[in-house]
Amino acid sequence: MAAPIENFDNIYLDLSKENGKCRFAENGLGWKPAGGGDAFTLDQSNIGGAQWSRAAKGYEVKILQRNSGITQLDGFQQEDYERLSKIFKNWYSTNLENKEHSLRGWNWGKAEFGKAELSFNVQNRPSFEIPYSEISNTNLAGRNEIAVEFAVGDAAKANGHNGARGSKGKKATAGKDQLVEMRFYIPGTTTRKEAEGGDA
């Protein structure tokens, strides 16, 4: 008897330009670009956690790998949640956590550092996350100001990529608008009085 397999079409792997077919089996999952090309596979033993969120193309399954890598699969339908939740529970003993993101439109919250990514939370809901693998450099740009630079090579000029890629990311350059830098204001222990006193 053939092993059970669950298929999903029109899925985007790690912000790929091209969609592909995603299939889940007991021993892990795979993704293959619709137009042919290298497949991506992930063994079930490397699945450390999974989250369900709204993303750009549709709904996203984000897989937190045990080796700290992050895999993003975008393009699922809202009604796929039940099916996927069962797949993760029964085959990978993992809870597909429903992670609602903040839609408030606020730029203030709390930057929290997880195992594999930085999460900017607004009222205890993530507003966005940045995998550490995307960061090329950080520096103190001013008083209480931190600049985070992203790995954008000139190779990314094609504005997007095709097919499966290595886990070392170039997610910042995947879209037509490539994120190159983000700055945060992090209040320090310096009091306002001290800070202003410095100018006197």
Added chain:
Amino acid sequence: DQNGEEIKKFKRFESYKRDNQFPPKVRDMGIVIDPKNATIVLPVMGRPVPFHINTIKNASKSDEGEWSFLRINFLSPGQGVGRKDDQPFEDASAHFVRSLTFRSTDGDRYAEIANQLSNLKRDAVKKEQEKKDMED
């Protein structure tokens, strides 16, 4: 306050209540301006992230070789233009996103976005002022 100016108060605002309110164009993972909801949606690692116009300070476009850059500056504490920083914040001890910079080879688009954003900002400020005048 001591200069006889009126102390500005922070007023809460919200871009969206549900994720089905995003403009359909967020699919393309590009910057989307949503005037109806006074919001700009920015793509961050594959996720559409809304920022309400009230969080925006300004936007500027620059060019470097074949690339164009769009820098969006947000309001955050400690950036007062004068000696006094009178911008109100709900929680000045929070962490703030202070700026996001994107690049693209389509400079005309960035000029257009910067322009739309400043119009949206101007309209929001005007509306706020009108509301205040009505209250007085």
